[in-house]
Amino acid sequence: MARHAYLTMKTPEEARTIWFDRLEELNVSPGEENIPLSAALHRVISRPVEALRSSPAFHGAAMDGVAVLAEDTFTASTRTPLRLEIGKKAFWINTGHPLPSGCNAVIMVEHLNVEDGGAAVVTERAAFPWQHVRKLGEDMVATEIILPPGVEIGPSELGALACAGVLRPTVFRKPKVAIIPSGSEIVSLEEAREEDLRAGRALPEFNSLVFSAMIRDAGGLPETRSIVPDDPQAIAAAISEAVAEGADLIMMNAGSSAGSRDYTPDVIAGMGEVLVHGVAVMPGKPTVLGVVRACGREVPAIGTPGYPVSGIVAVEEFVLPLLAHWQKRHVRRREFMQAVPCNPLPSRPGMEERVRVKLGLVDDTCFAVPLPRGAGTVTSLSRADGIIRIARDCEGINAGEKVEVELLRSREQIEGALLIIGSHDNSLDLMDSLLRRSHPGFSLTSAHVGSLGGLLALKKGQCHLTGSHLLDGATGVYNRAAIREHLKGEPAILVHLVDREQGFIVMPGNPLAIRDFRDLCRDGDSAVRFINRQRGSGTRVLLDYELRRLGLSPSRISGYRDEEYTHMNVAAAVLSGRADAGLGVRSAAVALKLDFIPVGIEEYDLVIPLRYAQDRRILALLEVIRSAEFKRRVDAMGGYGTSRTGNILWEYHGN
């Protein structure tokens, strides 16, 4: 298996400078064009725009009233009211209309007495010259520069251009970005057949959709071209064709790494030059930057990694800055906020690492819950509220250490979010959806660490509430003992969310005929491969409680140490054949059309510190939980009881 070596690894900034400098040398840029105003929104002015006409184009009335020559009115006062004959010394005028010649002021209708059925008016005060008059050129004078280059045309700029008579402004041409997806197992989204995906025979291509959207938002003109197999000749041909059709930038995805089938670097080198291969950022490392020559043109080319999260980093670090560079602009910097990670974030020195996080503002501290770092984890993109950058020279960030986080959502969205850390239940996502719909601006951000982890996070002030189903083995009562033990000093209310059926999730038909906990300990041919939940989760507590009660040793269960973090992932492990059984809630089994062997009903509650009980977001959440719609939809998931949902079960006074 041949391995291509990465060139010396550059930081993203170094890599960008090398690429841009070379493009400047080669004088590569998409140029300018004239466009009508109807197509100008969000385009970027490329040269100073001069007004073609003055505005106002005449001396006009700024008020309804009469136009006069101010000098005619200088004698007017309350003691010596002045009568002006309409049509001689005064002329009715409406706002916006031009002054009759010889006039230089307007007296408001409110300050006039009308006499003789409108034939004359009387004023008790003198008008000063140019009073209530919009003078010619007051707003802009023809030939003045009204917009400088580099300005993005927004609604106001459209108004200024139109007002100045500039109906076809000169703007930077939109850079045409050809996105060429490559990979022999890649199929288009529309052609992806379910059975091929499940068998791993096909991978649906959607990076081009994501990249196109990013490029479009940055003022580029993306064009996704046909999928090319892993074949150097085919890749080179696809690049040549895109150049021939006018691409300003070639973007290969993927094949940019250093594996045996990663042809992008060699193809770019063969058609021109590779300037950078490998960038010191995770994810995003296997990026290649260069220039290709075809059809007598030199065109920048980038090879981006195939994993979506890595690919996005490459687009953000190189493609968007190039588009901005061509339009003489800066990439708009995102807002930053100080945050405290809930967990330590280890990192490999030598590489800058970007960790996507969810955020929750608890009291005045913004807590960051890291999302999975896998470069293929698409939900880490759609769920993220922010990004923490761990510097190249750093071994990571400790829990509790303050760091800067780059915001992917607005500050208000983060301020409107309730952070729930604790046990996982499928109804939490439903709560979030209903909360957002009934109270726009509010949302529920959840992180799954199990019931015990949730109580500990709550005690540390890292979240607004927690979801818990901790069985006290001694009393058979849920949550109260654990709250007394772990929340000491923090008065709280215990709100019932749901009763839920726990049981074994097994393949349809229950092929191993599992009936109770004893079956997990079978030996030999009928042995059961179990998939467990993590320590501290309520489900794990339930399992261990039952095993103890029945005198069964965990060591007898195959897979006892194989852990997942959510009910859905337990069900997925069973569905995939990785395990024969797991303990979880019925709704997870129902969702994936698996069988379910109930072992009992448990209580799942929300624990809310008393000091948040009147928080607007909490009140909205309780409203949602108590709504008929929430109960109806929870019931529909299967295995839930909602007769007590929303009831306050207990007030804990902190001792």
Next chain:
Amino acid sequence: MARHAYLTMKTPEEARTIWFDRLEELNVSPGEENIPLSAALHRVISRPVEALRSSPAFHGAAMDGVAVLAEDTFTASTRTPLRLEIGKKAFWINTGHPLPSGCNAVIMVEHLNVEDGGAAVVTERAAFPWQHVRKLGEDMVATEIILPPGVEIGPSELGALACAGVLRPTVFRKPKVAIIPSGSEIVSLEEAREEDLRAGRALPEFNSLVFSAMIRDAGGLPETRSIVPDDPQAIAAAISEAVAEGADLIMMNAGSSAGSRDYTPDVIAGMGEVLVHGVAVMPGKPTVLGVVRACGREVPAIGTPGYPVSGIVAVEEFVLPLLAHWQKRHVRRREFMQAVPCNPLPSRPGMEERVRVKLGLVDDTCFAVPLPRGAGTVTSLSRADGIIRIARDCEGINAGEKVEVELLRSREQIEGALLIIGSHDNSLDLMDSLLRRSHPGFSLTSAHVGSLGGLLALKKGQCHLTGSHLLDGATGVYNRAAIREHLKGEPAILVHLVDREQGFIVMPGNPLAIRDFRDLCRDGDSAVRFINRQRGSGTRVLLDYELRRLGLSPSRISGYRDEEYTHMNVAAAVLSGRADAGLGVRSAAVALKLDFIPVGIEEYDLVIPLRYAQDRRILALLEVIRSAEFKRRVDAMGGYGTSRTGNILWEYHGN
């Protein structure tokens, strides 16, 4: 002239609540639709989206290497390396490919020794189960909610939808907004003939262009309909037609005020109900909100004021929030910053007032320079960096008082701006344009208060530099005496910008045969109407110096007290026939094709405090000033000398 009374004036928030509540009662909303992913960017999810497939769809390799059953490798160590035969206990695998059945781990190729030409591999460490494996459902499990309602679909959300197999998400339908321009003197932009505009016979209609852009950016579907004359029947017919064609919101512009030709309120009342007429905000007051009934439907209607700045406020306060409300979202709040107005901002109590300002961050204070408040001033929109709101119960803001300013530009753009307050010269706009082009991110914001005002602002630390041409009558030398007098304690450098010709700006052909300052004092039929510059401006100093030198009294000059703030406005006053002559620079006369009678050459310099002399933005500006392009383009404007441009003339040590 009949006047319709405004209903009791509501605050914008009260007005919004009344309107929205009524629409909720009537159950008016555009509903939902399913759309393909290719059209989904920036659309808003309307109901919880569940994953249709799990991702990954199989257990796949996360690294290149060999797939194994982890349990087979448990004996491997550096002392007891383990040999695995390819095709039996180990299988070559590439990243992303599915594990062969029976395998549950991947060993990276970097950790293997290949033997027998690839027939076997040797590992020195045990693999743990699921090592380097992306497990089925690790990212998302089918049926899980992946996106809640109210979320705007961005690039990441597109990825999540595609990955989940949701190729036609359900989103809120784009509200269709019919914009109906009205006014008998209004013509479309394309049909506006220059001579009609100048005579005030026609007003070009461009509000619809501005409003459409705002509505499009907010996720609406604007449609500008034909211009309607000021006629109640015609207006009602246009509204009915728009409703018949499916409008979700009717927007009349203008005729919403209380004048004799403002038919919008009555037409809306006649077709349904007026809920609000008149809002306590300036500009924006004459807004009307209601509901019309036509074609069996109830449709919200808004009448917006005709002046662009007022109209925009009405769109921001009512139209955009309604679009957001329909999509279960909040209007994204702009960023705020603390700023200090350079001038006092008086305001009328009882009305909230919005003042658009330019901003400059000098040392650590953000200074706000108010732009003209006229509701028709389009450049106050395109030039504004921010908006200061003066509360309803407040009589204004004092100079130096700290206020919150709503940012219309990014913080970085404001940080990159140099603020020059002082004398006006046409070359300043050119400097700004060239600076932006050569140094993206930097810009020059200028405010014109005259040379003396500029020096005073510089001394107060309100700007980064000033432009000055103050003649010392005693010595005939420019600027040095004024700097010694007004900048005491602030060391500075004096950088030459341009020499420029001052003279009389007169109508083409110089019909009054003006030759020198004595001609301004003529009496009788040959008298000259003069347009002056404001006190403190260098040009005014020059005029007064010459009058004194010649023993002429200002009282002999007609129009001596009629003041303008820029050379261009002086030229415009002459062009419009408001005055016969003004004193100004040749370039202003050239720009408007007027005649110019030179009276002398003056020196226009930049004054830069020494403590900014090494500021990156100042260095960039000096680079621009010294460039051949700047000099060439200044020369082309006419009346300028650039032989000393960019030279440091003098270093002032502060005493």
